Amino acid sequence: MTRHDMLGQMLEQHGPWDLIVVGGGATGVGVALDATTRGYRVLLLEQSDFGKGTSSRSTKLVHGGVRYLQQGNVPLVMEALHERGILRQNAPHLVRELAFVVPNYLWWEAPFYGIGMRVYDMLAGRHGFGHSQVLTSEELLLRIPTLEREGLRGGVLYHDGQFDDSRLLIDLARTAYAKGACLLNYTPVLSLQKDGAGYVNGVVFRDDESGREHTVTARCVINATGAFSDALRRMDDPSASPMIAPSQGVHIVLHKKFLGGDTAIMVPRTRDDRVMFAIPWHEHTVVGTTDTPISEVSLEPRPLSEEIDFILETASGYLAEPPTRADILSAFAGIRPLVKAGEAGNTAALSREHTIQISKAGLVTIAGGKWTTYRKMAEDCVNYAATLAGLDEKPCVTRDLHIHGYHLSAPPFGAYADYGEDALLLAGLVEGRPDLGAVLDPDAPILAAQVFWAVRHEMALTVDDVLARRTRLLSLNARAAMRVAPAVARVMAAELGKAEDWEKAQVAEFTAIAERYLPV
Numbered sequence: 001m002t003r004h005d006m007l008g009q010m011l012e013q014h015g016p017w018d019l020i021v022v023g024g025g026a027t028g029v030g031v032a033l034d035a036t037t038r039g040y041r042v043l044l045l046e047q048s049d050f051g052k053g054t055s056s057r058s059t060k061l062v063h064g065g066v067r068y069l070q071q072g073n074v075p076l077v078m079e080a081l082h083e084r085g086i087l088r089q090n091a092p093h094l095v096r097e098l099a100f101v102v103p104n105y106l107w108w109e110a111p112f113y114g115i116g117m118r119v120y121d122m123l124a125g126r127h128g129f130g131h132s133q134v135l136t137s138e139e140l141l142l143r144i145p146t147l148e149r150e151g152l153r154g155g156v157l158y159h160d161g162q163f164d165d166s167r168l169l170i171d172l173a174r175t176a177y178a179k180g181a182c183l184l185n186y187t188p189v190l191s192l193q194k195d196g197a198g199y200v201n202g203v204v205f206r207d208d209e210s211g212r213e214h215t216v217t218a219r220c221v222i223n224a225t226g227a228f229s230d231a232l233r234r235m236d237d238p239s240a241s242p243m244i245a246p247s248q249g250v251h252i253v254l255h256k257k258f259l260g261g262d263t264a265i266m267v268p269r270t271r272d273d274r275v276m277f278a279i280p281w282h283e284h285t286v287v288g289t290t291d292t293p294i295s296e297v298s299l300e301p302r303p304l305s306e307e308i309d310f311i312l313e314t315a316s317g318y319l320a321e322p323p324t325r326a327d328i329l330s331a332f333a334g335i336r337p338l339v340k341a342g343e344a345g346n347t348a349a350l351s352r353e354h355t356i357q358i359s360k361a362g363l364v365t366i367a368g369g370k371w372t373t374y375r376k377m378a379e380d381c382v383n384y385a386a387t388l389a390g391l392d393e394k395p396c397v398t399r400d401l402h403i404h405g406y407h408l409s410a411p412p413f414g415a416y417a418d419y420g421e422d423a424l425l426l427a428g429l430v431e432g433r434p435d436l437g438a439v440l441d442p443d444a445p446i447l448a449a450q451v452f453w454a455v456r457h458e459m460a461l462t463v464d465d466v467l468a469r470r471t472r473l474l475s476l477n478a479r480a481a482m483r484v485a486p487a488v489a490r491v492m493a494a495e496l497g498k499a500e501d502w503e504k505a506q507v508a509e510f511t512a513i514a515e516r517y518l519p520v
């Protein structure tokens with residue numbers, strides 16, 4: 001999958017595309033994959049890198065959403081649990097079962113959450129990930145020895161799914177590419193085109209690599225720009241009233257020792273009446289998230305000091321040795337593209353279900369939902385778009401579609417298991433070129449081979465692409481990521497044919513981004 005090839009495809013397209021998708025997050029790439037596997041000609045345009053928006057900044061859970069069960073939103077939970085099962089079936093190299101406990105400190109919590117989790121199991125039906133059970137405090141401490149012991153009465157164990165969001169996104173993009181879709185990163189859409197009757201029939205975008213602008217036409221344009229949806233809707237209709245209520249969610253990342261094992265903690269009710277997680281991920285502990293309504297959306301949202309305080313304070317209620325600010329290796333923020341539901345002030349209560357809106361001029365906007373349900377969102381969206389565009393009706397085939405890298409026994413590949421089948425190719429690459437087997441930094445177990453791979457096969461153009469989304473070092477340890485940046489830039493420059501100036505500029509640009517991941 002190379003950008004050169006994608007650009008070639010784009011230039012060679014004669015006549016309109018069937019669909020143009022704007023936005024290269026889970027929603028847009030999911031739509032492109034669905035449409036291309038039905039046989040439609042699809043162009044996807046992403047203003048930055050694939051996953052630069054919210055889709056690389058999630059809690060990394062493939063889940064039904066225990067919180068929505070608490071809210072009584074059973075259809076949403078059932079749909080998400082169903083999709084959880086489909087995703088594990090189609091991308092077993094990236095979606096894994098993870099054990100969670102709800103620690104109980106009050107007498108009524110064990111029966112209350114015990115029943116709740118049994119309902120969660122039942123709603124999953126044959127897509128279940130394992131049965132929940134009530135644990136004694138001794139059993140609980142065997143799983144999570146770091147739990148606060150005072151007042152601990154036991155807990156409830158349940159199972160859910162975990163994944164690597166940006167790695168899945170790249171694999172989805174590669175699957176779509178292999179099936180014939182054209183996907184371009186660093187191509188912001190600048191304006192929409194309309195035909196004589198006022199219907200949207202194309203876009204103008206800029207290729208940020210060359211600086212050139214292109215006009216491309218389509219039978220239907222799909223706005224999958226997440227938190228940015230309203231900006232694109234206003235390109236269609238400057239008077240469109242906002243449909244997104246953006247809300248920021250922050251995670252902090254700590255050393256693995258804070259959980260001391262492979263079991264996650266679910267805090268069922270925080271001070272502000274939400275759930276919070278502490279999760280083992282890539283040999284670290286990820287704790288979050290918050291839900292802070294914001295007025296401005298940006299591609300690099302910054303965790304607020306009070307959000308970090310809140311996470312630390314919540315963690316201190318559950319961990320015997322509470323983490324402090326000094327323990328934070330990285331802190332990252334993402335923006336939920338929540339669809340407005342009236343004038344509700346609390347975004348935690350807004351709809352997580354997806355919404356598809358079709359404007360008078362025929363622009364299709366798909367927003368909301370969650371990573372777990374990206375496939376169903378795409379199916380629904382393409383159904384509408386195909387009808388609107390007058391395309392031949394073709395059935396959705398993604399339910400049983402293996403995602404790139406599909407491999408049933410990826411765990412033997414150790415740290416590179418997330419590459420699935422590609423781990424074998426990576427190993428072969430290192431065998432043929434031992435220089436690529438070099439670990440770039442002792443605290444950052446990234447091989448030169450992974451950098452090379454990201455450039456050659458995964459359309460990585462910047463140091464940020466490699467360290468934030470093709471590998472996950474920026475989210476895991478921002479200082480280590482800054483240290484390793486010059487070595488990454490060197491490997492990239494050799495592969496991309498860039499000069500020393502480029503390396504320096506890349507390191508400076510990345511350092512400015514990475515500083516935003518250090519807690520304020």
Ligand SMILES: Cc1cc2nc3c(=O)[nH]c(=O)nc-3n(C[C@H](O)[C@H](O)[C@H](O)COP(=O)(O)OP(=O)(O)OC[C@H]3O[C@@H](n4cnc5c(N)ncnc54)[C@H](O)[C@@H]3O)c2cc1C
Binds near residue numbers: 299335
């Ligand atoms: C803190 C947090 C935790 C979450 N945790 C989970 C979880 O554990 N599990 C789960 O299932 N879901 C989770 N979610 C939800 C999930 O991450 C989102 O629903 C999903 O990633 C949204 O994807 P998207 O493609 O709609 O948006 P995005 O990923 O933001 O993609 C939109 C893209 O559009 C691009 N774009 C914008 N304007 C333009 C333009 N003019 N031209 C071209 N491109 C443009 C942007 O650059 C961006 O990349 C979480 C969300 C948050 C915020």
